[in-house]
Amino acid sequence: MLRRMARLGLPSALERLAMRFGQIVYFGLILWLGTEVCAAHTLSGNFTLFASVAGTELAAATSVRVGQRLGAGEEREARRYAWAGVRLSSALMTGLALLAWIASFRGASLFTGNARVVALIVLALGIDVLTQPATGVMTALTATLQAGGDPRFPMWTTLVGIWGIRTLGVYLLGVQLGWGLAGVWLATLLDNYLRAAVLWCRYRSGRWVREL
Template identity: 40%
Template sequence: MSDNNHYSNKSILKMIIVLAIPAVIENFFQTILGFVDTFFVAQIGINEVTAVGVSNAILAIYFAVFMSIGISTNVFIAKYNGAKEYEKAEKMAQQSIILSIITGLIFGVITLIFAELLLRLMGIEDTVLEQGVLYFKIVAIPSVLISLMFGLSSILRGTKDTKTPMKVTILINIINIILDYVLIFGFWFIPSLGIAGAAWATVIARLIGVIILFYHVKKSSVGSKINFTNWSWDKELQKELIQLGTPAMAERLAMRIGQVLYFGFIVKLGTETFAAHQIAGNIEIFSYMIGYGFATAATTLVGEMIGSKQYEFAKKTAYYSTALGVGFMSIFGLFLFLFGEWTATFFTNDNEVIQQIAIALKIDAFIQPILAVVLILTGVFQGAENSKYPLYLTTIGIWLIRTVGVYVLGIWLGMGIAGIWIAIGLDNLFRAVLLFRKIHKNQWINKNRIKLSLE
């Protein structure tokens, strides 16, 4: 094993913070954008809100594919930079752009041909279908913009630049909010476009984001040497991208499918309980911004350190990233415990629903540090090119432990909302323990791809 004293504890902590904070801020603005979009569309009518919501549920599947390419890109560019294989990092960046374009175009064609069928499969009502098809086609036919946003941002993150994606996200969110108002309601000589205006605002903002990101990638350490006149397909590098990205994509899809499975049980507990669960989840989503921010930092740094054969420092980075994430998310958990009921009043005036939300968030307060371990160590495993293990744990955890737990605790034992969130906690505890155990026993790096000895 080649392990030089290249990193001090202080420098590792500093690198994690420097990379994680911009990623957390970026996630925050992406989350806020969803709330603002919903607010503006809600001013048009409930049918439009439903149309956007169902369309976004389908887009979440698209995102899972595009994000998987981004994860692979981040890992490999960080690894090749760490190994000082700069030419390979440059080629990987170029191949990532090619794969993002092709994948985005494929999903655009799927949307063009099957938009109505996909919305019907989601159970959309006929009264909403026309609006849904209109919105979905405008937003998703140019899916290449979405895939390039993920791909280009990941290239920059692989070079340890998380600030540029953050700045671009903030800028396009501001543009989107302004365009939402102008295009939905009309302004001066611009007519009111309604739900189509919301869709076009999103597309224009993404187009601007892609242009800016592409400019920064060309200026980056890997992009400045890319031969943009030669876009040849490299079979071996594409194979690496797809092999690592596929399990990451499958893990996110397993999560989505698992949610559908146990949502059916929650519906049986009544409208109030389902509403309370949904609102509690919308409040909890802010904690994911923290977890995913530190996961992004961990993925990048672990990939780079493994590339430079700094295996023990990679492991230390995994521990430090997790510890910092646990600390920050525990603070958020304390907020949920103390102010969860107050926060719920911003979403509903129904006292029964508010009380159920308060119960859910008090339980969730204790889940927060466990969730931090799951999110960040999943990023660590991906940085170590071992994305299959988190997939297995997520599938078992969501489909078996969480789904069965929701039924047994929530319905059979009559614990209601408390049973639901205890089941969620047990699922996360299961995954956290096994992920940490693998790290502790030095069984977390994909040894089939990376030649090393950690014993």
């Protein structure tokens, strides 16, 4: 039983660790862009926490429901829960991001009196609204594949996405091309949409349903 739990839990843990280490690296790259960009990125991240928390909790619920149905031998019902989780996560996270963006026009000034930082926050959150549909899909499908006994695929997807697309994208778009904070958040958008597409293909293939 411990071996079976480890086969499921370790790749899931490594997937989160890959994400966190990648965030440390690309945040270091953001420091090169200056104090104002770094401040705007940090404050924008605080605004996006509302959507992130909602997505994380919905992913946990999706994982539980999908796992229960698969354990009962009801793959069709498991797929229904997975699809419901994808739709709900995408809609709710996008809606919360939209509210955060609208609130940022006035709310950002509560945190800083720097007009450029406020403008950058509004810009970053506007890009985030476009990113959240893919983030919701990616979050729900990661939980679904893990519940189905296929945690290694999301792990490798995250490794490639966070290091090969997002971190590299931050460097190329934000630093080398001089797009600044817009480049940083566009790199995130590209990473999330590509990962969502790859995870969706894996989900549709049915190869994520495995015996643990």
